[in-house]
Each structure stands twice: as C-alpha cells, then as structure tokens.
Amino acid sequence: MIRRDQVKARLTLNAPLAEAVLTSFIRDAVDTSGLKGVVVGLSGGIDSSLAAALAARALGPERVHGFLLPYRTSAPESERDARAVAEHLGMPHRKIDISPMVDAYFAMESDAGPDRRGNKMARERMTILFDQAKKLGALVLGTSNKTEILLGYSTIFGDNASSLNPLGDLYKGQIWQLSRHLGLPVQVIEKAPSADLWPGQTDESELGVDYETADDVLYLLFDMGLRPEEVTARGYDERIVQRIIALEQQFRFKRRLMLIARLSGSAVNLDQEIPRD
Amino acid sequence: MLASPRTRQTPRTSSQIMPETPPTLLTIGLAQIDCRLGDVEHNAERHLEWIEKARAAGVDLLVFPELSLTGYRLLHLTPRVAMPANSPILRRLAEAARPMRVVLGFVEEGERGVLHNSVVLLSDGAPSYIHRKLYLPTYGIFQEERFFGAGRRLELADLPWGKMGVLICEDLWHPELARRLAVAGTRLIVVPSASPGRIGAGVLPESHESWETLTRSTALLDTCWVAYCGRVGWEEGSFYPGGSHVIRPGGELVERAPLLEEHLLVAEIDLRDSDRLRWRLPLLDDERFDIQGPTQGPTEGPAR
Numbered sequence: 001m002i003r004r005d006q007v008k009a010r011l012t013l014n015a016p017l018a019e020a021v022l023t024s025f026i027r028d029a030v031d032t033s034g035l036k037g038v039v040v041g042l043s044g045g046i047d048s049s050l051a052a053a054l055a056a057r058a059l060g061p062e063r064v065h066g067f068l069l070p071y072r073t074s075a076p077e078s079e080r081d082a083r084a085v086a087e088h089l090g091m092p093h094r095k096i097d098i099s100p101m102v103d104a105y106f107a108m109e110s111d112a113g114p115d116r117r118g119n120k121m122a123r124e125r126m127t128i129l130f131d132q133a134k135k136l137g138a139l140v141l142g143t144s145n146k147t148e149i150l151l152g153y154s155t156i157f158g159d160n161a162s163s164l165n166p167l168g169d170l171y172k173g174q175i176w177q178l179s180r181h182l183g184l185p186v187q188v189i190e191k192a193p194s195a196d197l198w199p200g201q202t203d204e205s206e207l208g209v210d211y212e213t214a215d216d217v218l219y220l221l222f223d224m225g226l227r228p229e230e231v232t233a234r235g236y237d238e239r240i241v242q243r244i245i246a247l248e249q250q251f252r253f254k255r256r257l258m259l260i261a262r263l264s265g266s267a268v269n270l271d272q273e274i275p276r277d
Numbered sequence: 278m279l280a281s282p283r284t285r286q287t288p289r290t291s292s293q294i295m296p297e298t299p300p301t302l303l304t305i306g307l308a309q310i311d312c313r314l315g316d317v318e319h320n321a322e323r324h325l326e327w328i329e330k331a332r333a334a335g336v337d338l339l340v341f342p343e344l345s346l347t348g349y350r351l352l353h354l355t356p357r358v359a360m361p362a363n364s365p366i367l368r369r370l371a372e373a374a375r376p377m378r379v380v381l382g383f384v385e386e387g388e389r390g391v392l393h394n395s396v397v398l399l400s401d402g403a404p405s406y407i408h409r410k411l412y413l414p415t416y417g418i419f420q421e422e423r424f425f426g427a428g429r430r431l432e433l434a435d436l437p438w439g440k441m442g443v444l445i446c447e448d449l450w451h452p453e454l455a456r457r458l459a460v461a462g463t464r465l466i467v468v469p470s471a472s473p474g475r476i477g478a479g480v481l482p483e484s485h486e487s488w489e490t491l492t493r494s495t496a497l498l499d500t501c502w503v504a505y506c507g508r509v510g511w512e513e514g515s516f517y518p519g520g521s522h523v524i525r526p527g528g529e530l531v532e533r534a535p536l537l538e539e540h541l542l543v544a545e546i547d548l549r550d551s552d553r554l555r556w557r558l559p560l561l562d563d564e565r566f567d568i569q570g571p572t573q574g575p576t577e578g579p580a581r
Contacts, residue, residue, distance in 0.1 A: 020536070020537055024537050275512065277513055
C-alpha cells in the first residue's frame with residue numbers, strides 16, 4: 001500500500017551517493033573502453049547540463065567536450081545557457097551550426113513538416129557527435145532520462161543514441177534534484193524543459209502531462225507494479241493515466257536497438273546474450 | 278596442616294585438565310575487488326596480487342566475492358569460463374596462497390555437463406571444499422537458473438580454527454541454511470556475494486541496508502560470526518556497491534569496508550565469542566525439531 005503523499009519521498013535520492021555512483025559509472029565506462037573522454041551535445045537544457053556536470057566531476061572537465069549544435073530557428077537562450085554551463089564547468093566547447101546540412105536535405109524535401117524536420121535535426125546532431133567522438137577518441141554521452149525513455153519522448157537514433165547514459169534511470173524530478181545538488185546555473189534548472197525543435201515548443205505541452213505527475217504515475221505503474229485503476233484510485237486524473245499508458249506502449253520500439261528475425265538457434269541478443277562489458 | 282593430595286602431584290597444565298582445543302583466534306580478510314567479466318586469466322592475476330596484499334596484512338583466511346574469478350553477469354559466456362575444481366588455475370592459486378586459506382568464486386564444471394555457481398576453499402595448496410550455490414535467483418535482473426544448476430548439498434568446511442559455513446549471496450535469503458549450519462556446529466559463516474546496488478534517499482544503498490539486516494539477523498539468531506564479502510565495479514550498467522563487513526555473534530557490526538572502491542577489510546575474530554554468546558543465549562540448544570505442522574512446503578496448490 002502506498003499513498004499519493006508518499007510517492008515524493010520514494011522518489012527522493014541521496015544526492016551525494018547518486019553522484020558518487022554515477023561518476024563511477026562514467027569513469028568505469030571510459031576506462032574500460034580505453035578511450036580518453038566523452039563528447040556531449042549541450043542544448044542549454046537541464047539533462048545535457050547534468051550529464052556534462054557528472055562527466056566533468058568523473059573525468060575532469062578537460063576530458064569532457066561540449067558541442068553546441070544550434071539550427072537557425074533554435075532559441076538564442078539555448079545557446080546562451082549551453083555556453084554558461086560549459087563555462088561554469090570549465091570544459092572545452094565548440095559550436096557547430098547544423099543549418100547548412102539540414103537545409104541542404106530539406107531543399108529536396110520541401111513538403112516536410114515540423115516533426116520530420118525536428119527528427120532530422122536530432123539525427124544530424126547525433127552524426128556530428130559520433131564523428132567528433134571518433135576524432136577525439138571519446139564516447140558519446142547520453143542525456144535521456146527515465147521519464148522520457150518510458151514515454152518514448154525522443155527521436156530514435158537521434159537524441160536517444162549514445163555510448164553510455166548516466167541519466168537513463170533517473171526520473172525528471174530526480175534530474176532536478178541532482179542538478180540542484182551539483183549547483184548547475186539556476187536559469188538552466190528553472191526554465192521549462194523543451195526539445196527546442198521549433199519555436200515555443202515545450203515538453204509538457206507536447207506530452208500533455210506535467211513532469212511531476214508523469215513521474216508519479218510512471219513510478220506507481222512501473223516501480224510499484226500498480227494497475228491503472230489503482231493509480232487513478234489515488235487521485236490521479238484518469239485521462240492523464242491513460243495518456244501515459246498509451247505513450248509508453250506506442251513507443252516501446254525506441255528502447256530496443258534492433259529487432260532481429262530469429263531463424264537459427266543462436267540469434268544475437270535472443271539465444272546469444274553476450275554481455276558488452 | 279594437611280596437605281591436599283593434589284599438592285604432592287606434579288602441577289598439571291591446562292591441557293591435561295581440559296581436552297586440547299584448537300586456537301580460535303584468526304585474522305579474516307575480505308577482498309572487496311572488481312572483476313573483469315569473462316577474463317579468467319586477468320582475474321586470476323589480480324587474485325594473486327590480493328593474496329600478497331593479504332599476506333602482508335597477516336590474514337589467515339581470505340575471502341573473495343561470488344564468481345570472483347569470472348565476473349558475475351556472464352550470460353552466454355558462462356560455459357566459456359567454466360572449469361573443474363581441480364583445474365590448473367585453482368591449483369596455482371592454492372599453491373600461491375599457502376599457508377593462507379582462500380575462499381573464491383568460480384564457474385564449476387560439474388558432473389553430467391551441469392555448470393555451478395560455486396565457491397572453493399583452497400587450503401594447504403589444494404582445493405579442499407566446494408559449496409555450490411543452492412538458491413539461484415531468476416527474477417528481476419537475475420537469470421542464474423538459465424545458466425547454472427543448483428547445488429544439492431550443504432556442508433561445513435574444516436579450518437584449523439573450527440568449522441566454517443559458506444553461503445553464496447541468495448543462499449543467505451533462505452535463513453534455514455544458516456540455521457542448519459549453526460546447529461551443525463559452525464561459529465563462522467562467510468557470504469561471498471555479487472549483489473547489484475540500488476539507491477534511494479538513505480545514507481547507504483537500499484540494497485545494502487537489506488544485506489546488513491540479513492547478516493546482522495543471522496549473527497543474532499544463529500549466534501555466530503558472519504563475514505560478508507561483496508564486490509565493486511560495473512557490469513552492463515549495473516553497479517556493485519561493496520560495503521563488505523564483519524558481524525560479531527549477536528549482531529554488532531565490527532567493521533564495514535567503504536562503498537564503491539576496492540578494499541581489503543581485515544578483522545581479527547575469535548570463534549570462542551560465538552560459544553560465549555551461546556552460553557548466555559542458547560537459541561541453538563533450544564532449537565526443536567519435533568514440532569509438528571506444515572514443514573513440507575505449500576499445503577495447497579500444485580507441488581513444484
């Protein structure tokens with residue numbers, strides 16, 4: 001039995017311990033790979049800022065390479081905040097404008113709507129990050145959190161692609177908590193989360209649910225194993241609960257890298273689960 | 278003055294009055310190490326390093342974590358790292374450890390092509406005792422029954438200081454095993470483990486809070502020493518928190534290794550402390566085996 005007013009406490013983290021565990025994760029992954037550091041796309045948002053801050057503490061800021069990857073319609077505050085974070089952490093950073101590459105493609109696909117354009121931008125950034133990682137001898141640091149992974153709120157093979165992700169088991173509220181603990185710039189913590197793929201976009205309006213509610217409902221459904229009617233019985237809006245369940249089901253495909261048709265008795269990842277470590 | 282008859286005899290040493298008892302004081306070492314998944318050669322080299330470290334620290338009995346020679350989350354790599362108990366690698370480690378006793382974890386190639394999650398005791402230059410994990414967790418993140426066969430025997434190991442029981446990780450979550458070991462005469466239970474960590478709001482990882490609840494309860498209820506050796510490091514995105522520790526008979530924490538880093542925890546333990554507690558708290562002596570009632574598992578539903 002868990003009451004609604006107990007959920008917040010269950011989602012509270014021992015922040016110094018979380019920091020110790022996640023920095024050890026980053027160090028271990030980089031050491032095991034034999035590479036020198038990580039690259040991270042800095043959007044000026046809280047997720048990429050937190051990932052960069054953890055990496056800077058894990059490896060030293062000089063081994064964390066930030067990339068500001070704006071499109072010509074990106075909000076100027078995004079670049080300003082990304083720069084503020086990089087300077088706050090003392091890490092090397094560089095801006096690469098993705099407009100020429102994205103525009104070159106859409107000159108041939110002029111009927112594309114905002115969804116396709118947004119996805120293309122996310123994947124353009126991904127190819128740049130992996131190329132820079134190759135150039136610098138680094139791994140690509142992922143920045144997707146647990147809430148957006150469960151809700152499928154990402155571009156597959158775009159912003160959800162990475163070599164290691166320290167944030168993937170943290171709900172959005174825990175991201176905020178850890179960011180405050182690490183002392184990230186206040187404007188980064190307080191601004192409304194946005195993918196910034198088109199002007200005025202915010203996560204919460206697009207998802208149709210605020211993060212605080214989404215975290216609670218996801219926790220009750222997935223961590224506690226409650227049924228939908230048991231969640232609504234605790235005072236959560238039924239339409240919101242149904243919306244969250246629908247999103248989770250619709251986008252499950254984004255969480256699996258490859259769907260392989262099994263023919264033999266030794267299909268990769270099905271019959272043959274070989275650990276990557 | 279009447280001389281008592283005794284004064285005319287040669288004074289007797291205590292060993293003549295009391296039967297000779299073996300020394301009960303030993304120095305235990307818990308090697309809280311990281312392991313490289315699937316790389317037996319590398320891990321064996323590291324065991325040799327830690328054996329030397331422990332020797333320098335005066336350790337008599339050195340305990341490594343579960344599957345210390347192979348890493349834990351092997352999945353389909355399991356058969357590739359399996360070896361019989363008399364394999365050259367184990368003999369080499371046993372030889373190097375002399376005169377120290379070493380407890381380590383490995384994938385054992387058993388009879389009939391069955392692989393076991395086993396712990397071996399190396400003494401006097403040879404493997405002298407094997408414990409095959411009895412409870413193989415296959416739920417949540419765990420998949421052990423897919424790759425291992427469960428052990429079928431619970432036995433005590435002989436040490437110069439007395440009997441020792443070994444329970445591997447999940448085995449401790451089934452408290453009748455520790456009870457049986459204690460009733461059969463052990464005053465020390467060692468628990469090699471590879472238990473993935475979880476954290477919450479608490480000072481210690483939530484997973485570790487459970488472990489200390491278990492080890493302390495065992496030391497209290499079974500009135501024996503409990504030495505828990507956990508590992509550190511990462512496998513497939515899952516971390517092992519460490520926090521190896523020694524619990525005195527009665528449940529008091531003697532010492533805990535730090536979290537998240539390799540560490541050799543050294544503690545002096547006197548197995549007599551277990552007897553001393555048992556004189557005051559005779560739980561084992563009071564244990565009854567004649568109580569009738571449900572003992573054969575579920576009384577309803579299909580037999581498993």
